[in-house]
Amino acid sequence: xxxxxxxxxxxxxxxxxxxxxxxxxxxxxxxxxxxxxxxxxxxxxxxxxxxxxxxxxxxxxxxxxxxxxxxxxxxxxxxxxxxxxxxxxxxxxxxxxxxxxxxxxxxxxxxxxxxxxxxxxxxxxxxxxxxxxxxxxxxxxxxxxxxxxxxxxxxxxxxxxxxxxxxxxxxxxxxxxxxxxxxxxxxxxxxxxxxxxxxxxxxxxxxxxxxxxxxxxxxxxxxxxxxxxxxxxxxxxxxxxxxxxxxxxxxxxxxxxxxxxxxxxxxxxxxxxxxxxxxxxxxxxxxxxxxxxxxxxxxxxxxxxxxxxxxxxxxxxxxxxx
Amino acid sequence: xxxxxxxxxxxxxxxxxxxxxxxxxxxxxxxxxxxxxxxxxxxxxxxxxxxxxxxxxxxxxxxxxxxxxxxxxxxxxxxxxxxxxxxxxxxxxxxxxxxxxxxxxxxxxxxxxxxxxxxxxxxxxxxxxxxxxxxxxxxxxxxxxxxxxxxxxxxxxxxxxxxxxxxxxxxxxxxxxxxxxxxxxxxxxxxxxxxxxxxxxxxxxxxxxxxxxxxxxxxxxxxxxxxxxxxxxxxxxxxxxxxxxxxxxxxxxxxxxxxxxxxxxxxxxxxxxxxxxxxxxxxxxxxxxxxxxxxxxxxxxxxxxxxxxxxxxxxxxxxxxxxxxxxxxxxxxxxxx
Numbered sequence: 232x233x234x235x236x237x238x239x240x241x242x243x244x245x246x247x248x249x250x251x252x253x254x255x256x257x258x259x260x261x262x263x264x265x266x267x268x269x270x271x272x273x274x275x276x277x278x279x280x281x282x283x284x285x286x287x288x289x290x291x292x293x294x295x296x297x298x299x300x301x302x303x304x305x306x307x308x309x310x311x312x313x314x315x316x317x318x319x320x321x322x323x324x325x326x327x328x329x330x331x332x333x334x335x336x337x338x339x340x341x342x343x344x345x346x347x348x349x350x351x352x353x354x355x356x357x358x359x360x361x362x363x364x365x366x367x368x369x370x371x372x373x374x375x376x377x378x379x380x381x382x383x384x385x386x387x388x389x390x391x392x393x394x395x396x397x398x399x400x401x402x403x404x405x406x407x408x409x410x411x412x413x414x415x416x417x418x419x420x421x422x423x424x425x426x427x428x429x430x431x432x433x434x435x436x437x438x439x440x441x442x443x444x445x446x447x448x449x450x451x452x453x454x455x456x457x458x459x460x461x462x463x464x465x466x467x468x469x470x471x472x473x474x475x476x477x478x479x480x481x482x483x484x485x486x487x488x489x490x491x492x493x494x495x496x497x498x499x500x501x502x503x504x505x506x507x508x509x510x511x512x513x514x515x516x517x518x519x520x521x522x523x524x525x526x527x528x529x530x531x532x533x534x535x536x537x538x539x540x541x542x543x544x545x546x547x548x549x550x551x552x553x
Numbered sequence: 554x555x556x557x558x559x560x561x562x563x564x565x566x567x568x569x570x571x572x573x574x575x576x577x578x579x580x581x582x583x584x585x586x587x588x589x590x591x592x593x594x595x596x597x598x599x600x601x602x603x604x605x606x607x608x609x610x611x612x613x614x615x616x617x618x619x620x621x622x623x624x625x626x627x628x629x630x631x632x633x634x635x636x637x638x639x640x641x642x643x644x645x646x647x648x649x650x651x652x653x654x655x656x657x658x659x660x661x662x663x664x665x666x667x668x669x670x671x672x673x674x675x676x677x678x679x680x681x682x683x684x685x686x687x688x689x690x691x692x693x694x695x696x697x698x699x700x701x702x703x704x705x706x707x708x709x710x711x712x713x714x715x716x717x718x719x720x721x722x723x724x725x726x727x728x729x730x731x732x733x734x735x736x737x738x739x740x741x742x743x744x745x746x747x748x749x750x751x752x753x754x755x756x757x758x759x760x761x762x763x764x765x766x767x768x769x770x771x772x773x774x775x776x777x778x779x780x781x782x783x784x785x786x787x788x789x790x791x792x793x794x795x796x797x798x799x800x801x802x803x804x805x806x807x808x809x810x811x812x813x814x815x816x817x818x819x820x821x822x823x824x825x826x827x828x829x830x831x832x833x834x835x836x837x838x839x840x841x842x843x844x845x846x847x848x849x850x851x852x853x854x855x856x857x858x859x860x861x862x863x864x865x866x867x868x869x870x871x872x873x874x875x876x877x878x879x880x881x882x883x884x885x886x887x888x889x890x
Contacts, residue, residue, distance in 0.1 A: 443654040444657040450646065452638045461668070
């Protein structure tokens with residue numbers, strides 16, 4: 232195998248890391264597990280670490296800020312930092328101490344409202360990714376594990392589904408369901424996007440099931456479900472974690488798009504896409520209203536991509552040391 | 554009743570190029586408490602024979618097209634997959650060639666041992682763990698209790714093979730099939746593992762089939778030896794008899810190919826090799842399969858047109874050749890110079 236510069240970097244990083252130092256004389260050998268190795272490789276990737284920190288801060292911000300107004304005595308200068316509180320006297324303000332990110336046309340605080348919108352975006356993002364994973368793993372593992380004609384039929388069916396355009400299909404799904412809330416949007420966004428995950432899992436299962444330890448498990452009488460759940464799926468975990476952070480941006484963007492064209496979450500609830508749509512009308516006079524949610528979306532998506540990248544370097548078997 | 558009786562076993566692989574007759578009419582009997590060695594070069598059907606007994610051949614493309622595998626009188630080829638699963642591990646266990654890949658890297662070795670015990674005995678976690686410690690002790694892994702929670706990458710090749718042996722023994726099988734158990738190990742560890750296998754065969758009162766291409770391994774471990782060539786048995790004898798009086802030209806050639814430590818001119822010489830290559834198993838010769846490589850076959854012989862039968866040349870010694878060693882010697886004496 233050709234060693235790319237990336238490989239050498241990873242290898243050198245691992246050797247120099249605490250794993251390599253574990254064998255100092257007199258000291259008991261420390262268990263260098265796969266996850267610890269992966270962790271050391273991950274923290275050496277600066278972009279991925281920054282993305283991870285920003286991601287965590289963003290999530291914390293979304294979930295903590297809207298709660299602050301409920302705590303009396305603290306944040307008195309932000310006393311009306313309530314994402315739902317309409318106060319026309321304060322409408323269309325710029326940045327100030329009372330409203331750090333200004334207010335929208337109903338006088339609602341943008342700092343709190345962006346956090347509220349973020350909750351919706353993140354919830355839909357993670358819920359839809361979870362649904363994608365569940366369907367993808369189930370479909371892909373059955374297809375790969377059974378193999379033969381079943382595999383062939385299931386994959387051809389998947390090829391046909393691949394022809395479905397993602398967003399129009401989500402819109403049609405929403406139209407069929409008839410109501411729009413977090414859960415129906417989750418379904419709409421995941422129903423046409425699990426195909427890639429299914430393929431990844433199938434490929435993994437097919438290559439893993441040829442392993443000697445699968446034959447060894449069969450030789451001691453293990454049944455098929457045990458082989459699949461105990462011996463095959465845990466070995467796909469690394470790839471699946473990466474898949475989560477690769478699917479997440481797509482779903483978040485999909486949600487933002489649907490909300491932006493008015494098919495998503497509607498007021499008084501908020502989502503970043505819906506907020507951007509609100510801001511679009513006044514972007515000449517108050518650009519902050521469209522800039523803030525757009526930047527938030529971009530940050531979440533970029534962070535997820537950087538995290539996926541870092542995790543792939545840390546977990547991918549091809550760059551992993553043997 | 555013999556523990557295992559294989560009758561005219563035929564396992565074929567149905568591939569795009571044609572039907573590969575990997576195992577073509579193999580019969581043998583294994584008594585309780587005995588060790589049988591099966592030797593032969595790569596691709597002669599040793600492993601497929603073993604996997605056919607276990608019902609582990611990859612279907613498709615492989616299929617047992619004929620014959621019986623009688624284990625304690627039960628024909629294993631007729632059992633359903635579900636019934637076979639209960640036999641595997643419990644009655645017949647198997648250890649494989651490469652211990653580095655035969656353990657699941659994501660599971661602690663304790664889990665991998667206890668899951669077999671719990672699968673076949675249905676005992677609780679604690680009881681299974683207790684037995685697992687006993688098993689690791691038995692295969693001489695130091696600090697057995699402490700190592701149950703280690704992952705396989707913490708074990709060396711020899712240690713992993715010991716773990717594999719512990720797993721194979723966990724349900725006290727009556728038959729242990731060892732498919733090249735020492736091939737992937739270095740020489741000193743090979744000897745230890747062989748000793749261990751022999752010790753455990755005695756203490757667990759098992760029968761054993763050792764499959765190998767290493768004459769040294771079978772010489773040490775086996776009571777009887779079967780030599781396999783191109784999907785068929787060509788010679789079967791007790792270990793001593795086979796090494797002292799090999800009859801089949803192929804066996805002779807195999808023994809001749811063993812590296813010699815002393816002797817004339819061996820320092821500068823090359824290792825002896827058998828000229829030619831094994832036949833294509835899709836379309837094997839109708840006559841003796843060793844014929845094209847046999848130094849004794851010539852065009853006038855019947856063995857170039859018809860397949861020699863496996864015949865008993867003396868009690869307990871079977872050979873499939875028109876030119877066994879003992880008959881050649883007689884012929885040579887009769888021919889006037």
